[in-house]
Amino acid sequence: MITKLTGGRIYDPAHGIDGEIHDIYVRDGRIVDAPVDGKINDEVDLRGKVVMAGAIDMHTHIGGGKINIARTMLPEDHAADVVARTELMRSGCGHAAPSTLTAGYRYAEMGYTAGFEPAILPINARQAHMEMGDTPIIDKGGYAMLGSDDYLLRMMAANNDQEAINNYVAWIINHTQAIGIKVVNPGGINAFKFNQRKLDLDEKNKYYNVSPREILMRLARAVKELGVPHPLHVHGCNLGVPGNLGTTLDTMEGIEGLPMHMTHIQFHSYGTEGDFKFSSGAAEIAESINRNKNITVDVGQILFGQTVTASGDTMRQFAGSPHAHPNKYVCMDIECDAGCGVVPFKYKDQSYVNALQWMIGLETFLMVDDPWRIFLTTDHPNGAPFTSYPHLIKLLMDKSFRNDTLSTLHPEAQKASHLATLDREYTLYDIAIMTRAGAAKLVGLADRGHLGVGGAADITVYTDNPDREKMFSKPDYVFKDGTMVVKDGDLINVTWGTTHVVKPEYDSSVEVELKKYFDRYHTQKMGNFKMSDDEIVDDGRGSLTVQPLHKGGKV
Amino acid sequence: MTESSEAKIWHEIASPFCGIASDDLTIKVEGNTVTVEENGDAVTKKGFETPITDLQPRINGEQVSLEQAVNHAAELLTQSKQPVIGGLATDVNGLRAAMALADKSRATVDSMDSDSAFRNILVLQDTGWMVTTLTEVRNRVDLLVVVGSDIEVDYPRFFERMVWNKESMFDQDIASRQVVYLGKAPSGDASTSPAGKKAQVLTCDDADLPEVVSVLRALVNGKQIQAEQVGGIAVADLAKLAEQLKQAAYSVITWASGSMTFDHAETSIQVLCEMIKELNAETRSNGLPLGGKDGSTSVYNVSSWQSGFPMRTSFNRGFPDYDPYLSDSKKMLANGEVDVLVWVSSFNVSRTPPESTTPTVVIGRSGMTFNQEPEVFIPVGVPGIDHAGRTFRGDSSVAVPLRKLRDSGLPSTFDVLSAIELAMPN
Numbered sequence: 001m002i003t004k005l006t007g008g009r010i011y012d013p014a015h016g017i018d019g020e021i022h023d024i025y026v027r028d029g030r031i032v033d034a035p036v037d038g039k040i041n042d043e044v045d046l047r048g049k050v051v052m053a054g055a056i057d058m059h060t061h062i063g064g065g066k067i068n069i070a071r072t073m074l075p076e077d078h079a080a081d082v083v084a085r086t087e088l089m090r091s092g093c094g095h096a097a098p099s100t101l102t103a104g105y106r107y108a109e110m111g112y113t114a115g116f117e118p119a120i121l122p123i124n125a126r127q128a129h130m131e132m133g134d135t136p137i138i139d140k141g142g143y144a145m146l147g148s149d150d151y152l153l154r155m156m157a158a159n160n161d162q163e164a165i166n167n168y169v170a171w172i173i174n175h176t177q178a179i180g181i182k183v184v185n186p187g188g189i190n191a192f193k194f195n196q197r198k199l200d201l202d203e204k205n206k207y208y209n210v211s212p213r214e215i216l217m218r219l220a221r222a223v224k225e226l227g228v229p230h231p232l233h234v235h236g237c238n239l240g241v242p243g244n245l246g247t248t249l250d251t252m253e254g255i256e257g258l259p260m261h262m263t264h265i266q267f268h269s270y271g272t273e274g275d276f277k278f279s280s281g282a283a284e285i286a287e288s289i290n291r292n293k294n295i296t297v298d299v300g301q302i303l304f305g306q307t308v309t310a311s312g313d314t315m316r317q318f319a320g321s322p323h324a325h326p327n328k329y330v331c332m333d334i335e336c337d338a339g340c341g342v343v344p345f346k347y348k349d350q351s352y353v354n355a356l357q358w359m360i361g362l363e364t365f366l367m368v369d370d371p372w373r374i375f376l377t378t379d380h381p382n383g384a385p386f387t388s389y390p391h392l393i394k395l396l397m398d399k400s401f402r403n404d405t406l407s408t409l410h411p412e413a414q415k416a417s418h419l420a421t422l423d424r425e426y427t428l429y430d431i432a433i434m435t436r437a438g439a440a441k442l443v444g445l446a447d448r449g450h451l452g453v454g455g456a457a458d459i460t461v462y463t464d465n466p467d468r469e470k471m472f473s474k475p476d477y478v479f480k481d482g483t484m485v486v487k488d489g490d491l492i493n494v495t496w497g498t499t500h501v502v503k504p505e506y507d508s509s510v511e512v513e514l515k516k517y518f519d520r521y522h523t524q525k526m527g528n529f530k531m532s533d534d535e536i537v538d539d540g541r542g543s544l545t546v547q548p549l550h551k552g553g554k555v
Numbered sequence: 556m557t558e559s560s561e562a563k564i565w566h567e568i569a570s571p572f573c574g575i576a577s578d579d580l581t582i583k584v585e586g587n588t589v590t591v592e593e594n595g596d597a598v599t600k601k602g603f604e605t606p607i608t609d610l611q612p613r614i615n616g617e618q619v620s621l622e623q624a625v626n627h628a629a630e631l632l633t634q635s636k637q638p639v640i641g642g643l644a645t646d647v648n649g650l651r652a653a654m655a656l657a658d659k660s661r662a663t664v665d666s667m668d669s670d671s672a673f674r675n676i677l678v679l680q681d682t683g684w685m686v687t688t689l690t691e692v693r694n695r696v697d698l699l700v701v702v703g704s705d706i707e708v709d710y711p712r713f714f715e716r717m718v719w720n721k722e723s724m725f726d727q728d729i730a731s732r733q734v735v736y737l738g739k740a741p742s743g744d745a746s747t748s749p750a751g752k753k754a755q756v757l758t759c760d761d762a763d764l765p766e767v768v769s770v771l772r773a774l775v776n777g778k779q780i781q782a783e784q785v786g787g788i789a790v791a792d793l794a795k796l797a798e799q800l801k802q803a804a805y806s807v808i809t810w811a812s813g814s815m816t817f818d819h820a821e822t823s824i825q826v827l828c829e830m831i832k833e834l835n836a837e838t839r840s841n842g843l844p845l846g847g848k849d850g851s852t853s854v855y856n857v858s859s860w861q862s863g864f865p866m867r868t869s870f871n872r873g874f875p876d877y878d879p880y881l882s883d884s885k886k887m888l889a890n891g892e893v894d895v896l897v898w899v900s901s902f903n904v905s906r907t908p909p910e911s912t913t914p915t916v917v918i919g920r921s922g923m924t925f926n927q928e929p930e931v932f933i934p935v936g937v938p939g940i941d942h943a944g945r946t947f948r949g950d951s952s953v954a955v956p957l958r959k960l961r962d963s964g965l966p967s968t969f970d971v972l973s974a975i976e977l978a979m980p981n
């Protein structure tokens with residue numbers, strides 16, 4: 001069964017293809033060469049259409065404890081966006097913390113074919129994967145969170161060698177079914193349990209005498225040496241604190257050239273200038289990113305309106321809780337593993353701070369030169385729900401729309417930003433890099449994010465509309481593993497995507513100490529902590545895809 | 556989860572029957588007979604050792620095939636205008652199937668432990684909270700305050716595992732831990748330290764608890780209290796407790812909402828939770844809502860991720876319609892609003908449906924007996940005995956894997972509910 005997609009204008013940055021017209025052939029879910037005998041079974045006419053690989057959201061909170069707390073605690077938000085059952089789709093709800101089913105449908109309807117949960121607490125991995133297992137159509141995966149877990153901090157306090165840490169990191173990735181490692185407020189979630197209220201880059205956790213800088217070095221090296229393609233994913237110190245710019249620069253410069261991904265950089269790019277003692281640090285941050293080729297970032301753009309912030313950063317979420325809107329929040333210490341904080345929030349365009357946050361995010365997008373090293377996120381749902389991506393794409397691609405919006409925001413904030421002077425407009429090729437080719441490369445997905453022969457047939461087809469928001473809201477077609485799942489913006493098929501993981505090797509002797517640790521201190525046995533492959537495959541709907549490690553990964 | 560060849564001894568088995576889901580049980584299996592060999596207690600022994608009786612489904616008391624029973628249940632749901640899928644004591648996959656069936660049959664979902672669960676959920680939805688989990692308690696607690704609950708009845712191993720454990724990761728002197736009961740006194744000695752130090756007990760009637768916790772919160776906030784007594788407790792004693800809370804490095808305030816059966820207990824829980832937030836301005840303090848027996852923590856988790864809302868959600872209009880008051884299945888049954896009840900109860904044979912004249916389908920643990928034979932009874936296996944599964948612990952962060960320990964041939968709740976869904980016309 002070969003399907004020919006005829007005559008589309010192809011944007012496939014992985015192969016350097018920028019708007020060339022050619023045909024694509026699909027067989028058994030994969031992109032294949034044109035059949036030698038010329039025989040095809042089916043043809044879809046894409047003449048005049050824009051064709052890209054399916055989009056990949058490399059940082060979106062779609063599964064796990066904290067987002068489920070957000071769901072449970074926000075019935076009033078869901079009530080405004082309940083979704084009825086159809087012949088094809090289950091009912092559910094949308095907006096800030098959508099139900100898993102609705103999230104999958106809506107991602108697909110926007111042309112997204114994969115999403116990665118960035119903050120899987122190892123102890124909560126089972127729940128995260130169960131929720132993602134109930135998220136249809138898109139592929140998924142996640143990054144296991146380390147850095148405030150007592151096991152790592154004990155190893156560091158005991159001065160264990162890098163080899164031991166690598167083994168532990170590899171063990172965690174395997175048994176939480178992850179594709180990378182994230183660190184959130186390095187050591188800070190742990191320090192909060194000891195009643196520390198801030199932890200700067202070189203400040204020590206008062207029990208372990210270990211600093212965030214040391215944690216970042218250890219974990220970034222482990223990820224590199226294990227050959228895990230996704231660089232250490234870092235939610236830095238001091239999220240949201242005016243003046244955190246200095247720490248962020250120091251974090252990026254201080255990693256000594258190791259690969260590192262700085263997530264939702266917008267929340268870490270604040271100065272203290274001006275009457276409001278809150279200013280944009282985007283120019284310095286972008287300059288540092290441009291200079292340090294080992295660094296990648298996603299923006300964590302904020303957009304105005306009601307949302308909910310859900311983060312592993314208990315320390316900073318508690319500090320932010322007085323700003324909760326509506327006035328309720330959850331903070332949790334979790335299992336000597338990590339923590340979480342869930343704080344509903346409303347970004348207001350007439351707030352100086354919120355308006356400037358919006359500008360800082362866009363400044364960052366426009367001032368980082370290399371679209372392969374910057375990624376389009378709102379840190380769903382922290383900056384805005386993922387359903388606002390088409391709007392964000394329009395802001396990046398359409399300068400006059402951007403400046404018109406800018407002119408309506410808090411006037412003092414407008415004066416504090418030079419966003420209006422930035423002329424750059426993202427091209428379709430740039431967007432395809434950021435949301436497809438670059439994202440696949442960053443996450444370590446060998447067979448996704450491109451349209452070359454052998455790649456998965458995750459393909460999105462748009463009508464080229466000068467209104468980019470309209471264009472990216474409603475693709476003409478979306479193919480997932482070769483199956484047409486969306487036609488004219490509407491879902492026509494519900495499929496179930498795979499879960500992408502990596503499986504770095506480790507020395508099984510690592511379990512000797514781990515077993516003792518679980519037995520002595522935990523309330524769960526090590527054997528029950530470990531998630532088996534069968535749990536992902538589950539009732540037959542899920543599957544695992546093991547992505548290749550980088551060469552030179554040493555174990 | 557290792558298995559020795561002839562005697563079939565299983566190690567490190569998790570119990571889905573109690574909310575702390577201890578997973579250090581040793582279980583012996585001979586044929587269909589299960590015995591808890593090590594680390595059992597009253598709750599887990601009953602849970603694991605209750606024997607299998609029925610293997611065959613029934614319609615109106617007559618034995619039928621599984622297919623007939625499934626088709627009959629599907630027919631009832633197809634004809635129904637206002638079905639309820641209640642009970643919902645099962646594992647995650649059973650709940651997934653229940654949610655799918657509710658969506659298709661436009662049913663209302665509710666849990667047998669909703670009254671208890673909503674005392675907490677209403678607080679979560681109104682003002683939120685700061686809470687902790689079992690391993691944190693085990694390693695960090697220096698002051699435990701037990702409010703309005705005699706926790707050792709439903710959570711027999713709580714103190715052994717979380718308070719009087721041998722050692723803390725942080726070199727804490729375990730013997731120095733303090734335990735205070737506020738409200739109910741403990742019925743046994745579980746809270747007494749190995750060295751014989753008894754918990755401090757400040758008792759009052761349930762009816763006075765709202766006032767007592769309000770005064771405690773006021774004292775934590777440095778307010779002057781004119782009265783000398785509240786609910787029979789000396790205000791001086793409450794002032795001392797307030798001071799202990801402020802001095803503690805990591806206090807934990809726990810309650811089992813299942814035992815707080817007085818009117819509007821959620822408002823007392825809310826006062827406690829707001830007090831905990833206030834304590835965190837200076838020191839660390841956390842709540843620990845104890846619950847989750849027979850899978851009840853799994854219910855609100857699965858319901859929330861699949862629909863956005865916890866249980867007491869109706870799909871009658873084709874989309875989720877959440878109402879913790881109107882969709883209380885007990886009230887709906889009592890008011891005659893329900894025309895078919897599907898009762899899911901795969902853990903505990905004594906948890907049968909409320910008596911009513913409503914046509915009822917029971918998806919129940921084999922061994923269940925009824926005062927009133929339901930229209931359809933389908934005996935199912937127990938998650939964690941007859942089939943593999945997963946259940947959420949009461950603290951919600953940890954979902955534990957449940958193992959298949961024997962081959963009884965009983966279907967799982969997931970199998971049965973999915974079959975009913977499939978048997979219904981689209």
Ligand SMILES: [Zn+2]
Pocket residue numbers: 059061118264379382
């Ligand atoms: Zn995030």
